[in-house]
Amino acid sequence: MADNYSIVEPLGNRYGNSKLERYWKGFEGKYGLRTSRIIQFDPYASMSRCPVKYILEKFELCQDTPDEKWIEDNLKIFIREEAMRAAGDMPQNFPPKIDGDIFLPDEYLESFLYNSEWENLLKMELPKDDSYSEMARCIYGLLCNPQIGSSRNATNNDKDTFINRVLPLLEQKKRLLFILPGFPFKDQNRFRVPYDASCIDFSEISFLIRLHNLIQALYQVHPFGAEALVLSDGRLYQDIFYIESKDVEDYQWRLHDFRNKLNIQGDVSIIDLKELIERADESGEISKIIKYIEKVISDRFKNKDFFQGLVQGMKWNMNSRKLLEGYSDIDAWSILRNNRNDIKNDLLEAWDWYQKIAEEAAVKYAATNLMLKWTDLLQKFFPESIRCTVHPKENQFALAMNYAWNGVAWSEKWPKNIKDISTVPFYTLEDHKIKLVRFRSNHYPCFFTEESYDQILDYAKNVLKADGWNVDNIFGREFSIYDLNEFVELGRGDENFAWERQKMSDEYYKTLLQFRISHYKKYGFGVHAIFAEGHLIGQMGLQVLDEQKKQLEYVIFLGKDYTQKGIGTKLLKYLFDRCKDEGIETIYGVIRSDNDISKHIVNKFGGRMIKTMAHYHQTGILYEIKLK
Missing domain, CATH: 3.40.630.30 (Gcn5-related N-acetyltransferase (GNAT))
Known part of the structure; x- marks a missing residue:
């Protein structure tokens, strides 16, 4: 059966889609994707080559639903991992004053990418010998390097467990696959981002370059290569966060477009997470599990204090640019951040309404994430993959820039490479005299900065x-x-x-x-x-x-x-x-x-x-x- 769904990987990356993306579009249904190396002789080049052969293996989902104890325990873990730092007091000078626009030629991306290449930024340890265990040790070290991954990865991931996990892959000369759910859409909290959900700025661009750097650095210790797979979750969460579908589609298109402009489609693939879930939901098993978890959360945990922490996070993350469009900044901040006892009488109705839809959104958001954990769905589709995240979590490898889409790209000085770019909430720039840098060809936002730049x-x-x-x-x-x-x-x-x-x-x-x-x-x-x-x-x-x-x-x-x-x-x-x-x-x-x-x-x-x-x-x- 598997041979009927196998294919030799096509060569080159001259296409708009990556190799993995093209192959993903070539099959349907619940199949785990594995790879193997084959040897072929190319008579035209008079040389042998060793391409990857993709092999699909049918998998089935467990029909059982989790018990309530499992849901409670993992819901608490999920909420703790999703915990949001306090936003502080209402900014006094919001919105920040933008002191004009600066327009960049598209070619600036080339020099930014060149200056951001891993060899310009990273000091790495090479294997001391040719053993696979030494190779695995160096890979672990790279993932724990804060310029590539995160120093927290060493705390959240046991080295020996990781080495034992990847050794079989290295021995079989397999390409390593790092999967990362994220890149949904640009945050639409009215205080964090001043532009549309479809916009991509240098926060996302810098993150893509970091993924590219990770893959390129890994080639130095693992000659059979690696690739990163972004599971874009915008379509999955657009209704929960009240985002227009067209904005999500445009965001995903721009993500692909910038990925291709950087010419890193050989290193970074992008697949829609909702499409992945729909492939597994042929008979409605996934929908059944989600609805069951939603009901348990609503019946047993919706009014618990720990769950209200997630609700507060949802209030802050939903599309307040649209939902609170008719309110002043002071009133909108009050609805988003204050307790009901601190709300003015004329805002109580709005606060109750926003609280209600945030609770509904929190139930759906948590249920979807718990379903992914219960079914182990990502690992079933990509059984050889290494799970990555944008936030340090146990048994997952965090990457260097957290939540690039939950704020704006900012650089105090004129940015030369990704080290100069950080992602910050827009409201935190209130005391800076800022300029908005845009691409001259399409006026897309790039980043905010204080420093003037003469781009002649x-x-x-x-x-x-x-x-x-x-x-x-x-x-x-x-x-x-x-x-x-x-x-x-x-x-x-x-x-x-x-x-x-x-x-x-x-x-x-x-x-x-x-x-x-x-x-x-x-x-x-x-x-x-x-x-x-x-x-x-x-x-x-x-x-x-x-x-x-x-x-x-x-x-x-x-x-x-x-x-x-x-x-x-x-x-x-x-x-x-x-x-x-x-x-x-x-x-x-x-x-x-x-x-x-x-x-x-x-x-x-x-x-x-x-x-x-x-x-x-x-x-x-x-x-x-x-x-x-």
Whole structure:
């Protein structure tokens, strides 16, 4: 039977879905997913490979329901694990004042991901020998490292028990699978998050990168690899928390989209938890267990003090942006946080109503979670998996960022990597002078920060495409070493092709070309080679004038056979229009005092003379051009 549901894992991650996601969509029903290694010979590559073969094993659920003692004991454990810290007093200056928006190019994600890679952040211990037990010990150490997992993992998970658990997997050269329920939707408590449930900011993005880092670090001690599986639980809990289904769908879509933009779908898979439960509920067994647990909780524990702790947490976590939309912030805080004895008379009816729906939500939320524990459903679907969580729990491995969706991404300084990002309730930023950073392409929120950031150098990367652009019959692209001969030939004997305004040696142009290439490598933009009818005719683009002040200058030099024909004006118009399109408001030019043609052109574009300055060992006039 199992062979009929087996498949060799496809190669590569060029797809929008991960390998595990594609396979998950290929079957239905109650089947546990195991893996094995096979050896195949690829005649085209003339090499052997060892892909993973997925094997499905039918499982059945226990038809029994838990007894009331089990429900009580595990309900108390669940509530203790879900315990919420007190929110404190009502903020005095809510909402925090947002001192303007900053817009980031999407490409910022690339540098953020690069600076966040595990080898830039983590000091790890490698195995002392080739034994599988030593390999397992190092894996345990990684999971207990606070930069990858949590230092609490060593308290909640016995090392010897873990080593014995994973040894058979390592001996069979299996890929380790870490499963993590979470990433439901953005919290809609009106005091914790100021934007919609569909939004994803750098809290979720940083968490995805942490999962990626975990997998990449594990490859260093377990060469057969690992992957993380996120069980997104938004659809499962959307009704309990009063979240619109479209927002949940959009959140999950954006989660996949950012995962793919980071190009980590080879490490992180995302599956809908509700879909997993529905597959197991073919005959209604799951629904029966949930309803039974709900009834026991409602009949026996709903009015108990310990259960009211969960109710208080549900009140705080439900969609108060929608449910309490018509109330002032002071009244909404009172309904959410105060006891009934402390409520004003005119709010009693609202408090009673909110308390009632919170109790109903708490019963459903607890029953669903206890069902997952009673049936051991996640382990049945993924019997070889290692259970992870976002909060330290016994026999589960916590990861480094807790509840990334229950607040906003915050960084006091301009964040360079995931270490700079924390997740905080929005109301706690009331005493900060904050700015909201958004993606420029779609205005999605990124993070809040106090520090200003002049992103002109990032904007400049998108002005001229490195691999080529066209203006009428003129083509431009990034310089390469293969342009050397033509570049030297174009400049030879032409005193106007050099900044020095004199005939320069071949060695000068070799050095200049190296400078052009080095500038591009350092900043991601620079001066381009310009071609007409397949021949190099000049150079034009942007370069850094003053890095500290974030000032850019335009550069343009044309060969003597191509000047005074309107080409320079045409190219500069294109360059300035592209700068304007990318959000650059000011550009500078440095022109020699004896270059009347260039001064005439810059005046056409509204250039304003600022001062005389030294520039590359010569004297020039600094011009400022306002593009907006």
